[in-house]
Amino acid sequence: MLFNSIQFLIFFPLIVAAFFAIPQRFRWLLLLLGSYYFYMCWKPEYIILILISTIIDYYAGLGMDSSENPGRRRLFLMMSLFSNLGLLFAFKYFNFFNDSARALFNQFNIFIDLPTFQMLLPVGISFYTFQTLSYSIDVYRGERRAERNPGIFALYVAFFPQLVAGPIERSTHLMPQFYREYHFEYQRVGSGIKQMLWGFFKKVVIADRLAILVNTVYNDPTQHGGLGLLIATYFFAFQIYCDFSGYSDIAIGAARVMGFDLMENFRRPYFSKSISEFWRRWHISLSTWFRDYLYIPLGGNRTTKNRWYANLFMVFLVSGLWHGANWTFVIWGGLHGFYLLFSIISAGIRERVSRALGLLSRPELQRWVQVIITFHLVLLAWVFFRANTVGDAWYILTHLFTDWRLPQGELLWGMRRADFLISLLGIAFMEVVHLGQRYGRTPPQLANQRPAVRVMAYTALVLCIVLFGKFSASQFIYFQF
Amino acid sequence: MIKRLFIVFALLCVLYSAFVLVGGKFKPVGRYFLNSEISDSVSGGDLYTLCLVETYRDSIPLIREERAGTAQASTLLLMGDSFMACNLASDVLANQLADSTGIGVFEIPELAASNFQMNPLPYFQQAGLPKGERRILILETVERNVLDFALCYQTFSAAERFRTLKDLRRKIFFNDDVDYFFRENRFFFPVYKGILNARFHIWGEINAQIGRHALDPPMLFFADAVNFNLRPKSAAELDAMAEMIAWLSQELDAQFNIELVYLIMPNKYSIYGKDIDPDYVYDGFIPAVQERLAARGIPYIDAYGAYQAYRSKDDGQLLYYHSDTHFTPFGKQVVLNEILRYLRP
Numbered sequence: 001m002l003f004n005s006i007q008f009l010i011f012f013p014l015i016v017a018a019f020f021a022i023p024q025r026f027r028w029l030l031l032l033l034g035s036y037y038f039y040m041c042w043k044p045e046y047i048i049l050i051l052i053s054t055i056i057d058y059y060a061g062l063g064m065d066s067s068e069n070p071g072r073r074r075l076f077l078m079m080s081l082f083s084n085l086g087l088l089f090a091f092k093y094f095n096f097f098n099d100s101a102r103a104l105f106n107q108f109n110i111f112i113d114l115p116t117f118q119m120l121l122p123v124g125i126s127f128y129t130f131q132t133l134s135y136s137i138d139v140y141r142g143e144r145r146a147e148r149n150p151g152i153f154a155l156y157v158a159f160f161p162q163l164v165a166g167p168i169e170r171s172t173h174l175m176p177q178f179y180r181e182y183h184f185e186y187q188r189v190g191s192g193i194k195q196m197l198w199g200f201f202k203k204v205v206i207a208d209r210l211a212i213l214v215n216t217v218y219n220d221p222t223q224h225g226g227l228g229l230l231i232a233t234y235f236f237a238f239q240i241y242c243d244f245s246g247y248s249d250i251a252i253g254a255a256r257v258m259g260f261d262l263m264e265n266f267r268r269p270y271f272s273k274s275i276s277e278f279w280r281r282w283h284i285s286l287s288t289w290f291r292d293y294l295y296i297p298l299g300g301n302r303t304t305k306n307r308w309y310a311n312l313f314m315v316f317l318v319s320g321l322w323h324g325a326n327w328t329f330v331i332w333g334g335l336h337g338f339y340l341l342f343s344i345i346s347a348g349i350r351e352r353v354s355r356a357l358g359l360l361s362r363p364e365l366q367r368w369v370q371v372i373i374t375f376h377l378v379l380l381a382w383v384f385f386r387a388n389t390v391g392d393a394w395y396i397l398t399h400l401f402t403d404w405r406l407p408q409g410e411l412l413w414g415m416r417r418a419d420f421l422i423s424l425l426g427i428a429f430m431e432v433v434h435l436g437q438r439y440g441r442t443p444p445q446l447a448n449q450r451p452a453v454r455v456m457a458y459t460a461l462v463l464c465i466v467l468f469g470k471f472s473a474s475q476f477i478y479f480q481f
Numbered sequence: 482m483i484k485r486l487f488i489v490f491a492l493l494c495v496l497y498s499a500f501v502l503v504g505g506k507f508k509p510v511g512r513y514f515l516n517s518e519i520s521d522s523v524s525g526g527d528l529y530t531l532c533l534v535e536t537y538r539d540s541i542p543l544i545r546e547e548r549a550g551t552a553q554a555s556t557l558l559l560m561g562d563s564f565m566a567c568n569l570a571s572d573v574l575a576n577q578l579a580d581s582t583g584i585g586v587f588e589i590p591e592l593a594a595s596n597f598q599m600n601p602l603p604y605f606q607q608a609g610l611p612k613g614e615r616r617i618l619i620l621e622t623v624e625r626n627v628l629d630f631a632l633c634y635q636t637f638s639a640a641e642r643f644r645t646l647k648d649l650r651r652k653i654f655f656n657d658d659v660d661y662f663f664r665e666n667r668f669f670f671p672v673y674k675g676i677l678n679a680r681f682h683i684w685g686e687i688n689a690q691i692g693r694h695a696l697d698p699p700m701l702f703f704a705d706a707v708n709f710n711l712r713p714k715s716a717a718e719l720d721a722m723a724e725m726i727a728w729l730s731q732e733l734d735a736q737f738n739i740e741l742v743y744l745i746m747p748n749k750y751s752i753y754g755k756d757i758d759p760d761y762v763y764d765g766f767i768p769a770v771q772e773r774l775a776a777r778g779i780p781y782i783d784a785y786g787a788y789q790a791y792r793s794k795d796d797g798q799l800l801y802y803h804s805d806t807h808f809t810p811f812g813k814q815v816v817l818n819e820i821l822r823y824l825r826p
Contacts, residue, residue, distance in 0.1 A: 006660045010498045017495040041654050186484050189491075418684040451483045466676055472689055 001041040003250045004204055004471070011038065012254060015160075019258050024181040028151050031178075031258075035160035039123075042164075046122040049087055054157045056083045057132040058150055061139045065146035073140055080136035084129040091122055096325030124164030126322055130289055132157050135171040137293055144172050152178050159260075161251040165244070167265040167285035174260070182259025192256030197461055199249025204469035206426040207242035209419050210235040216414025218386050221396050225403030228413045229396050236386045237379050238427050241270065244283070268434045270378070273370035275339040278378060286322070290315050309344075313337040323385070328393060332384040339377055422468055497668075504666055505659030506652070515662075516670035521545070524569060526804025528701035532688040533674045534681045537699050539804040544568045546576055552610050555587035557824070558739070560601050561621030564746045564807060564816075566591040571810035577817055582824060599630045602729060605737050612738050619782065619820065621744040623806075624751060624767060625709040631722045634729045693750065695757040702757075703806050706748035714766060723773035730779050742823065743774055744782040746808075746816075749801040752788050782819045791815060 001007050015034045019027055040047050056079065063076035095116050105112055135156070138144045147153040156175050162168075217224045217232035224232070248265035255262045265285050272278035279287045298311040313334070320333020343350075351360075359366035380397075387393035407413060412420050446457055504511035518525060526539040545568065552558055559565050559575050565588055566573060575588035589604060597604045599622050622630050664673050680686045687694055692707030694700065730741040745767050754761045767785040774781050788800050800812035808816065 006663045007656045010501050010656075010659060010663065013491075013494045013498040014502065037654075041656065044650055044654050186487065190487060416685070418686070422684070455483060467680055467683065 001038045003247065003254075004200065004208075007041060016257055020182075020184045028149075028155050028178055031160070032151060032155045032158065035155065035158040035163060038160040039158065039163060042123050043120065046120075049091075049122050049125065050128060050158055053084055053087065053129060053132050054154045056080060057136050057157070058147070058153045060136055061146035061153070062148075064136070064139045077136055077140040080133065084133050084136075088125060088129050091119060091125055093321075093325045100327075127166050127168055128157055128163060130286075130322075131168050134168070134289060134293060138171060147171070147175060159255075161254040161260075162262055165247050165251070166283075167248060167251065167263045168289050169262060169285070173263065177260050180259070185259075188259065189257050192253040192258075194458065195253030195256065196250045197253075197458065197465070199246040199251075199253060200465050200469070201426075201461060202242035202246035202249065202430065204471060205465060206423065206430060207239045207246060208470035208472070209415075209423050209426070209468075210239035210242070212419060213413045213415040213423075214239050214386065218392070218396075219388065221387070221392050221399075224407075224413060225405050226400050227404040228407065230400050232413065233379060233383055233386075233396070233400070235423065237270070237375075237382050238430075240382065240385070241266070242430070268438060270375050271371055271434065271438055272374050273367055274374055275336060275343055275377060278374055279336070279340075286319070290319055294318060309341050312340055316340065327390050328384045328387055331390065331393070332381050335381040335384065339381075426468070501659060501663045501666065505656070505662035508658070511658075511662050511666070514666045514668070516665050516667045518670070519665065524805070526701070526802055527806055528691060528703060529804040531690045532681075532694075532701065533677045534687060535674075535678055536681075536696065537694070537701055537804045539802055541569045541802060541805070544570065544572050546572050550585055550587045552587050552589070552605070552608060553613070555585035556614070556616055557582070557584055557586045558601075558616055558618040559586065559588040559621070560594050560599065560604070560618060561588075561591075561744070561746075562594065562599060562623055562626065563591065564623060565594075565621050567807045567813065569802065569805065569807055569809070571813055574813065574817060574820075577813075578820065581817070581821055598633060599626070600634055600729075601739075601741075602634070602732055602736070605733075605739075610737055612736065614738070616737070616739045617742055617824070618733060618739045619742045619744055621746060623706075623746045624748045625703075625706045627745050627770070628714070628718065628722055631725045631729075634725045693754070693757060699803050700753065700757060701804055702750045702754070703748075706750050706806065707754075710748055710750050710754065710764065710766075714764070719766075719769055719773055723770065723777055723779075726774060726779055727777040730777075740780070742780045742782060744784060744816075744820075745770060747785045747788060749806055751785065752792065752800060780823065782816070782823055784816050784819060787815050787819050788812070 001011060011034075015030070018030055022030060036047055036050075039050065060076040060080040063079075064073045067073050067076070098116060102112065135144075135147075135153075139146050147156070152175060155178055156169075156171055159169075159174065214232050214236045217228050218236070221229060245266040252262045252265070263285055265283060267281040267284065269278050269281035272281055295311060295315045298314065299307055300311060301308045303311070314337075316333045316337030317330060318333070319336075320329045320331070323329045323332070354360050354366060359369060383396050384390070384393045387396060410416070415423075446454060449457075500514075504514050520543075522543055522545075524530075524539070524541045524543055526537065526541065529537045529539060557578060559578075565575070571577070573588065575586045579586040589601070593604060599620065601618055601620060663669065677688070690704050691701050692704030693702040726741075726743060733739040733741050747767055751763050751767065754763065771781050771783060771785075791800070798811045799809050800815065801808055
């Protein structure tokens with residue numbers, strides 16, 4: 001079930017009403033059944049994968065918890081790792097590695113017929129497998145006790161607001177919340193709905209509209225000139241942000257309506273002054289996952305310099321691969337790894353350049369220069385992320401500054417002029433709100449206004465969504481990961 | 482005050498959600514609450530129904546006449562998608578053909594035809610049609626669907642296992658009916674329609690299923706049809722399709738002693754596309770298919786040729802409705818004449 005579907009508009013109020021209407025001891029059951037239903041509306045049989053992951057990790061957790069023997073504990077951890085990563089590999093990466101191996105063999109004139117696995121990628125598999133893995137690793141490390149209640153554990157794996165596209169929650173944060181009793185609180189419910197509205201605005205007014213132009217250009221880049229390629233690349237940066245952060249806002253808001261607190265996933269990432277800051281603001285739940293469960297176990301920065309660099313680069317390569325089974329994602333991850341290493345190595349030089357340009361004495365100007373440079377580095381990497389093939393990405397990068405002509409006819413790169421204008425206005429409005437948030441103004445200021453003003457502001461937002469939203473129930477981009 | 486309003490609004494949302502769920506999932510209940518525009522006697526046009534922009538609304542009476550007979554007792558069999566079943570302001574083709582020829586005509590019900598993906602072979606096999614006297618089957622497919630249907634003639638299987646389980650699964654997890662009832666119930670429909678009209682008049686947006694539209698004269702075109710017309714088709718694709726039709730023709734002949742006559746109904750955009758889009762050039766899909774059918778000895782009804790011939794010499798009457806994908810009674814008459822010409826050379 002998509003958040004931006006009529007089904008969800010029906011499902012959500014009913015679940016919330018039932019949640020507050022029934023006694024606390026049955027609420028986990030309602031949420032669990034609701035979550036399974038939410039997932040099964042996409043493809044019912046794939047619920048089996050979630051059940052397999054849930055059962056194995058539940059018993060692996062109990063096994064680790066009940067044993068003092070390190071070897072036995074490691075065995076249970078391996079069982080969890082192999083089953084979850086095995087599912088992920090089988091459904092997401094098998095064909096990718098197969099194709100890559102076939103292409104490699106072909107280079108040496110070795111032609112072998114490797115089998116392909118014709119299965120649909122289960123929605124959200126990367127999210128729920130990573131979430132359950134974090135639980136198993138936490139239990140193994142002794143950072144938490146195993147969950148005894150299988151229902152609560154199953155709900156942790158399948159909790160519908162964040163099941164298919166995160167935030168990837170830690171068991172220590174989310175699971176205890178399922179034991180607490182929540183009452184209908186006007187302030188909290190209102191705040192959750194406002195965040196959902198903001199997410200819907202980003203998704204249906206901005207992201208889905210930008211998708212029209214981005215898809216037209218990126219699905220056939222050779223048919224478009226440099227101006228189209230450049231605009232599509234800028235648009236994609238905002239499309240993916242609005243799509244994914246919009247999803248996170250709806251997820252966080254929906255959970256908050258019922259009383260649950262999910263972790264923040266985006267913090268205005270395009271205002272980052274460096275790539276490392278960008279990764280502290282973009283998909284925070286994944287970045288911290290990789291930090292805690294891959295980067296630090298690899299040794300982090302408490303090792304030799306070369307090993308540290310290798311660790312950083314490795315984490316970004318894996319992060320790229322996590323996003324999709326395609327070399328474009330690996331290159332995207334590699335580029336970010338390279339940026340980060342370069343920024344560490346060149347810190348001294350960059351400071352000298354800043355001093356020479358007189359930027360150090362103008363911190364506000366320096367900050368904006370850094371923000372603009374970081375944004376464009378991220379933008380460059382997005383080309384690989386969005387392009388269908390590495391060849392397409394290369395074509396786009398090498399043709400960005402050629403043939404700057406406006407297209408003829410009523411459409412601008414597949415998009416109506418009115419849509420183009422609404423896109424620009426939507427992005428501008430969102431960035432004004434972000435700037436307000438950055439300087440600590442917008443939400444508190446609105447909250448301090450008279451009730452009538454607040455009602456008008458939120459009614460205007462609803463009207464914007466209703467009048468300018470795209471309601472084709474298009475999938476969220478991160479579903480495919 | 483705001484808190485009270487908020488709680489009332491939240492309660493209304495919950496009640497409305499429950500109402501939509503019940504109305505969508507239980508059709509006998511839901512039908513009492515459908516909007517008043519849905520009628521058994523008048524249609525606004527199927528394309529109007531998609532976009533609901535009042536400017537394009539037609540008022541077309543629906544003719545309801547019983548169709549009787551069986552395949553066994555009929556000499557002329559008809560199978561087709563919506564054009565065969567089209568009863569906009571005129572009786573269905575089957576009845577008109579029966580009246581004109583005096584022979585027994587049987588039309589395979591539209592729902593069955595759709596379930597069998599316009600493939601008569603499994604339908605006749607499942608119906609147990611005996612191989613009796615020579616019969617003629619006119620198989621109609623609208624242009625935009627013809628490739629999809631024809632390429633599946635050999636692979637389609639009517640054998641549905643676990644049918645009940647699948648139906649149950651569909652009933653529980655697939656919510657198109659709930660979506661539909663959400664929009665079309667009489668309480669929300671005026672709001673929904675108002676929103677669509679506002680979006681159209683404020684910034685010219687129309688439902689994405691409308692591929693092209695014009696205001697003077699008002700004309701709507703179905704997006705699937707427009708996209709089909711604009712999509713390049715390879716000669717290999719057309720050859721494969723013609724081979725499939727030839728195979729079907731042989732099988733019908735061998736198994737049921739039936740002569741297959743193919744009828745491709747042109748997309749409205751194939752006939753009127755140039756009127757709203759002067760740069761548009763029809764790719765000649767139907768003539769190319771018919772040429773291949775002729776080369777394989779498969780008879781066909783040339784509706785496209787008849788429509789073009791009419792438009793080139795007269796064009797006083799519309800062949801398709803402004804707001805519908807289907808033909809007008811006049812457009813139907815032109816096709817009927819072509820069929821009669823084939824039956825009574």
